Amino acid sequence: MSTHSLDQPVTRATLERMKHDGDKIACLTAYDATYASLVEQAGVEVIIVGDSLGMVIQGKESTLPVTLDEMIYHGACVARGARRALRVVDMPFMTYPNVREAMGNAARLMREGGAQMVKLEGGARIAEIVHDLVAQGIPVCGHLGLLPQSVHQLGGYRVQGRERETAHAMLEDARGLESAGAALLVLECVPTDLARDITRAVSMPVIGIGAGAECDGQVLVLQDMLGITPGKRPKFSRDFMTGQGSIQNAVQAYVRAVKDGSFPAAEHSF
Numbered sequence: 615m616s617t618h619s620l621d622q623p624v625t626r627a628t629l630e631r632m633k634h635d636g637d638k639i640a641c642l643t644a645y646d647a648t649y650a651s652l653v654e655q656a657g658v659e660v661i662i663v664g665d666s667l668g669m670v671i672q673g674k675e676s677t678l679p680v681t682l683d684e685m686i687y688h689g690a691c692v693a694r695g696a697r698r699a700l701r702v703v704d705m706p707f708m709t710y711p712n713v714r715e716a717m718g719n720a721a722r723l724m725r726e727g728g729a730q731m732v733k734l735e736g737g738a739r740i741a742e743i744v745h746d747l748v749a750q751g752i753p754v755c756g757h758l759g760l761l762p763q764s765v766h767q768l769g770g771y772r773v774q775g776r777e778r779e780t781a782h783a784m785l786e787d788a789r790g791l792e793s794a795g796a797a798l799l800v801l802e803c804v805p806t807d808l809a810r811d812i813t814r815a816v817s818m819p820v821i822g823i824g825a826g827a828e829c830d831g832q833v834l835v836l837q838d839m840l841g842i843t844p845g846k847r848p849k850f851s852r853d854f855m856t857g858q859g860s861i862q863n864a865v866q867a868y869v870r871a872v873k874d875g876s877f878p879a880a881e882h883s884f
């Protein structure tokens with residue numbers, strides 16, 4: 615298992631090389647400078663400033679109320695704490711309904727929010743937007759499977775792609791996002807076999823959350839993996855804090871478990 619040099623900034627090329635070499639990519643969410651610095655020092659290659667901050671930071675019921683200005687604020691905080699990890703910032707709900715609005719909002723996330731890549735939820739319906747963002751030099755991460763911004767349309771937070779047709783559609787969506795120029799893909803709550811097939815079908819690195827062990831890397835919401843999220847921990851997460859004694863040790867244990875393939879286990883997968 616070779617790991618990326620801890621001095622070099624992580625780029626899209628680093629992640630592509632890791633996929634090619636079979637080196638697992640460790641990714642976590644962070645929303646402020648202190649945690650961004652901590653997770654990067656533990657060896658995380660990608661930090662996602664997720665709109666999950668609406669729930670874990672703001673205590674809201676979903677990600678829908680999160681605004682662009684809030685994402686810019688948290689993205690800029692993370693950028694001040696992280697110097698090496700690649701910073702991916704979520705475009706929040708309804709900030710990319712068409713190419714024109716997506717372009718202006720993504721530009722603000724990069725200029726003011728320190729984003730090095732922006733993440734958008736959806737497949738075929740956003741392919742043209744992804745294409746145009748990439749054409750303007752804005753790197754894009756796709757997000758398929760459970761799309762929290764569409765929770766009301768999906769009828770809840772549930773596993774996606776269990777049926778033959780929906781699985782096929784997701785595979786086609788992944789191919790479409792890659793053709794549109796996406797550099798990275800997050801798969802959320804997807805059956806292990808489908809996530810494996812998608813990971814093999816595309817050359818962009820695929821990061822799973824509740825998508826089994828055969829993705830190119832893993833991501834968790836920081837508060838979930840520290841076991842401090844109020845309420846029931848999601849099935850796909852693990853409490854890495856237990857027995858570790860410090861947050862630094864817990865995050866290092868997560869990075870080790872992702873890299874040696876021991877996380878996620880079958881019990882964290884669908």
Ligand code: KIV
Nearest residue numbers: 643662664665666833
């Ligand atoms: O908002 C978020 O935290 C996410 C995770 C899946 C990384 O999108």
